[in-house]
Each structure stands twice: as structure tokens, then as C-alpha cells.
Amino acid sequence: MESVVSQYPEFSCISISYWRDEEIIEKLTMHMSDVDMWLFSGQIPYGFAKKWSRITQPMFYVPSSGSSLYKTLLHIAYKQKIPFEQLSFDTLHPTELERVFLESEIASKPLYLKHYEEEILTDEVVRYHYELWKSGKTLAAVTCLKNAQYELSKLGVPAFRVLPTQSAVVSTLALILQTHETMHFKDTQIAVQMIEFDSFSSLTKDTFSTDEIYKIEIKMTEKLLEYTKKINGSLKSAGPGRFVIFTTHGLLREMTRDFTVVPDFAILQLKGHDAVTSGIGIGQTVYEAEINAGTALLHAKEFHKGASMVVLDDKTIIGPLGQPEQITYGYATKHLQALSEQTSLSVATLSKLESILRKIGKIEINAHDLAQYMSIMPRSARRILTELESKGFAQVIGEENPHPRGRPRKIYQIILKQDH
Template sequence: MMMHTTNRIQLGVLGADDSLAIIQEVAKTYEELELIPIVYWEEDEIPDRIAPYLSRAQMWLFSGQVPYSIARQQLQVDRPMFYTRHSGEGLYKALLYWVHERGLKVSDISFDTLSPDVVAAFLADVGISSTVHLKHYNGVIRSEELVNYHKSLWEEGVTRASITCLRSAHLQLEKLGLPTMHLTPTHSEVRQVLENIIQTHELLQSRDAQVVVQLIGMNPDQIATLATDCDATVQRYARYVHGSTQKVSASQWMVYATRGAIEEITHNFSRRPTLPFLADIEAQITVGIGIGTTVLAAEERAHFALNEASTLGLGQWVCVLENNQVISPLSSGEETLSYPLSHGDYEDLSHAISLSALTLTKLASVLDKRGSTRLTAHELAKHLHILPRSARRILLTLEAHGLATVVGEETPYQRGRPRKIYDIRL
């Protein structure tokens, strides 16, 4: 049922002319939305096209991966951002055209941008086994690169037509006289993202003082085999927490949710959630949670949290609260560490010795948590989730600069060399 609102969502929509027309047509059925349509012809124009509307738009929608990625990289957009994603549905439309008009096979056509798993799933659905000429990429690409890709295959006689997801590449290919088609979003693909935008706006308004953003990264080595399953699981997870999701890249997703929902499943940001439907992918993902009073602040914290989780290894979750306190990792065990995101107190010391301010901040938090200035390399390694040899390097560096002193030895339970006990004075 359509929700009636007095305050319509100011939705900035940037897209190529044909894609923008489709989005505008579909958006007419959503009275919650007031579109700010912005057309572009070349990717270099995008930052200047968007800039005048940054303060006006409450949310942003882009007509594809490339304009979305350019905006993320080049502009500080403090609003939720989405883009239309291509599914197998659009491929059906494009391929039917080429089959009907030219009698072509899949192997006669070159494609770009599309996710390999989307293409593979499409072919499996219709029972086709074929060579696929696909140039897939993450983030931004120049139209000239796509034009050269399609043009070279056509000139070599490998292909007889092309399907591109980038309008600027499509126009250049047309000028060259190559048979080509621009893959525009379908009505159902647009409806899906518009409903996602409306849902995201509602949940952010429900507690606008606290924005929660989660970044979920997948093991890059597993993209080919797990991408489709992971995509479906992340969407299910977003529904479970009454949130919404946007795929950022081939191996990364962003989830918007309310603080209460994430607080509940993580037991007040203290442990990883134990959800049965996450079981198949949890060992192949890392998760960063960021909380802030603005979307941009929450995203920045989520990025830091994801980087920290990635250094700890697959399966780890890290959270940065609105007060810039880092909880790393979320775990029910004693190894969880809480430390400040800002480590200005140790910047000068960091310059004097070969240890980062972040490492020194974590070390100070370990000592504070233990209530003692004494520990072994083995204990430090356990708290920081690093190898014992890395912990020994930290302690030896501190010792060399007069910040740590060996005060005794600890005999391990099993056979082995006694462990040195260090007293640390930061």
C-alpha cells in the first residue's frame, strides 16, 4: 500500500538521458518522492552536475555503477546513495532484440559492466551454454576503454554486436557505426531501488539522531563462487534488521538500519550475531559497523571498522560508536578490546619510534583492560589478534626506546622457553 506523506522525499536522480526518462516514468507512481532530475552525457561532468544540489537532495539515485562510484569517490555526499542494478531481466529484453533483428547468438555479442554471476545465472535459467565476451570491472571506468573493448572484438570478427551499460560508450560506438545497444534499467529494477530508498528514508527518520551503517565485505577469493549467495543473504539480513541494502562493489555491501535493531542482535555491540541464515557465509565476510549523527559520519566510521575487521581476518565484526569508541572485535570472549578512534595522545610518540599511533592506542587499552602494566608477548598477541612474533617486535621496539623493561619470566604450562614479562610505561 502506498504511504501518504506530507513531506515528500527530495530525491536527486543523476543519469543518462534514456535511463533518467525510465526512472522518472516509474517514480510518478510514488507520491512520497519529489525528483530532482539531473542528466549527464560524459562522466567527467558528474561532480559539477551534482554539486549545486548537494544541500537540497535528501537521498541520491544514480542510473548505474559508474556515476555512483564517481560521486562516492569525488564528492563528500552526506546522504544515502543508491544506484540501479542490472538483473537478468534487462538482458532478456536486450538479447531478444538482437535475436529477432539479427538472428545473433550470445557468443556473437560483447557485454560490459554486468556481474559475471548475473550473466551466468541468466544463461543457466534459459539453458544456454555459451562463450561470453564480458568486460566486468568494479567502480569507475572511462568510456573509451569500453569502446575499445567492443570495437576490437567487432573488428576481429569475434562479435557482431555489443550491449553496453554506459550511455557515453553507446553513443561513441554508434558514431563508429558499430551495432550496439544501451542496457537501461527495467521498470521492476527501478521500482525495487525506489522502494529501498523510501524504506531507508523512513528508518533514518525514525531515529534521525543515530544513523547506523554497516559495511559487509566478502572474501575476494570467493567472489566467483559465493557472490550470488552472499548477495541474497545480505538482502535477507537487511530485511531481518528492518533495514535496507545497497551493493557498493562486487564484494561489498552497505546496510542502513536503526541503532536499536543492531544493538539487539549484537547484545549492545558486544558480540557477533548468531543468525542461522548467516552460517553459510559468515566465515567468508568481514563486517564494519559505524554509528553517527549523520550518514557521512556513520559511513566513515563503518569504513574504519571494516578495515580493522579485515586486519583481524575473515569472520570478524568491528564497531565504531558515535563517541568514536572502537569495539574490536565483537565477540563473546575476553579478547574484545575497546579503544578510542582518535589517538592524538600518541602521535608525537609514534613519530619518535617505529610504531603507529593506532598500535600505541590499542596497547594502552590492553593495559587498561588488564589493570596492569605487565604482560608477555603471548598475552599481547592474544589481545591484539596478531602473531606472537609481531607482538614481540612491538615489545622489543618499546624496550629499545626505554618504554618497556623485562621484569621477569613466565614458565608456560607446556614445554617451551620461558616467556619474558614486560613492564610497559607509555
């Protein structure tokens, strides 16, 4: 892989090696701030990185394709004289392995294959090959993993490694370049951040005057100018207590850690009751970005004072930033529009609900949990669920009582079917 990458001057490569699975996360942590893209040699390190979910840069791995297997099988057949039905394989997809056998006119079918989609321990792969060899079912192992080959060889198992083909590495590099160009385009998109604060919140009955309000506005403007400088933006006033900042997608995405944390308002030195409500909009034009920022601000206000929301150019809504109940949802899908027409619920509400269910990984929820995720009152959450139940899109499947003296909470199963 390194020899192929070195042929492309567009790439600056940092080589990272590991021998034990438990080293993967440690190695990734050490270099997280040094790279723009991650290229893994195979599915195992890629799977661990994906499960860790702390990496924000795009990740790729070179697939172990059937074409890279031909050379290994040829070596085994002519030099090792090992029957193909006495080989064990890993990583490759079953249909791909069968296709290689068929195209190579191998009479037998592959009998032993350890296929996996997500992360898997190298030890599990090694154990699979070793047990087959130890029991006499196989004479050798064909692996796509460098570490597995090394461990199997120590155990005395003849192990042959399938190396990624040069064409597979080149194809993956082309995909990385394309992704980088797309990201660069997105980073240069226009971003607008609307910021709103309550000029009256800092006033007392004794100090209430237009002069005091004006002083607060001036002080806030000075602080916002300092914040605007940090994101290389430009600031304009949009009325009492409201400001608009123009910058780029990439700078705001970096400031908010890929739209997961609240923008750095520490520079404003605000008190708790002066919480800033913010809406970030991304667009192809200034007009589109400003419209999206206004929409984001309205959604932020729906959650609570001091919330920050984002509306991307594809109308996806993200937020509230920095909150554990942060969700990502859209509001323009056809099936949700159809559901909205059959209920008294808005498309935005249905979209939030759909996103929440996707986030928690199940279709069962109670009103208390729904209220927490949506930042609404429990009675409002109960109204949503009872409305869905009355129209046949939800049904009560049980109750739970977290507090012995409290009222049992109904558990609803949500069925958002378009063809209802």
C-alpha cells in the first residue's frame, strides 16, 4: 500500500502499524490531529475505528477482493500441492469466494470461510483457522490479515496471506481524492450564524432605561466582534438583540467539532441568564444560507433559550448542539408529508420522532423519554403519542413504573408506515 501511495504526490502518508487489536484505538488517538483522511489496510482496524466513533475524518479501507486471491491459490496449487477443499479462508464474501473457485475451474467448493462485516478480534479469526487445522479438517489457512498470518505461523499452521491488489489500492485512493474535493467544496460553502440574546435580561427595575439597553448592545457587539474574528467572519446587526455572522461551512464545522458542540461563546463572558440562542445555516448562496439560519434559529427557540441548531443545505436539521439528546432530522420527505396529512402532527414533529427512534435503535418509547429528547413538556409528548395511536401509527405494548408511588408510564410501539 505504501509503495502505491508513494506514486501519488497528492498524498502525504503517515504509516501506522499495530500487532495487537487493543493497540488500534491508542494508535488512532495519537494521530487524530495529524491526518485529513484515514486509509486502513483491512476491515478489522476499520471496524474498530468505526465502532469507536471518535474519528470525525472520512475513513476508507482497501477491500480484499477475489482478484487478489488468484495469485495465492496459484502458489498453493503448484508449489504446496494442497487440495483446495482443505483450505480455510477469512474476510472474503462467500459469493465472491465461490465465484473465484468457479472462474478458476476448481471442481470443489470452498468449505471453510470466516466472513465478517463489522469489527472482529484477530484472535477469533486465528482460533477459527487453528481449530480446523488442529482437528485435521484443513491443511492450511488463507488469510487477509497480516497479524493472523503471523500468529498462525507461531502455532505451526501453514498460513498464506492474500495481499490487496495494486488496482484495489488505486481505486481506493481515487475515492479518497474525490471525497477530499467534495469536502473542500462543502468547506467553502457560505455559512450564516444568527445569534439572538435578550437585552432586557441583564436589566433590573432600577436600571431599566434605553441608555442601559444601548450600553448592553454596544458591549455585546464588541464581544461578538472578537468571536467573529475567531471564525474569520463578518458581523452585522439585524435589529435589537440579534446579530448575523457570515463565514464558511468549514470554519463553523471546525468550531463546533462537526456540529456536535455549542459554538465557542466563552468569549462573550455571559452570565447564565444571558444565554445566547443561535441558528446556523449552510447554503450555496448567501440568501439560501441566511434563510436556513433563520429556520435553525426558530427550531432552536422551540427547544429552549440558549439552544443552538443547524440547518444544512439539504434541509437536514441538527441539534440542539452540545446536548446528549442531539438528533439529526429532515422535514421534506414525502412519506412524512403523507403521515402529516393523516394526523394533526407537523412534518417537523414526525421527522424529529423518526430521528429519535433511529438514534435509540428501537421503535418503542414512552412519553417521558420522548419529552426529554424533544425538549418539550411530558403532556405534549403524550399528545403526540395518543394522536399517533388514534390514527393507527402507534400502539400501547406495555407499562413501566420507575417510581413505586408514581403513575405507570405507557410504552408505545411506533409504526410510521407510509402505506397505512
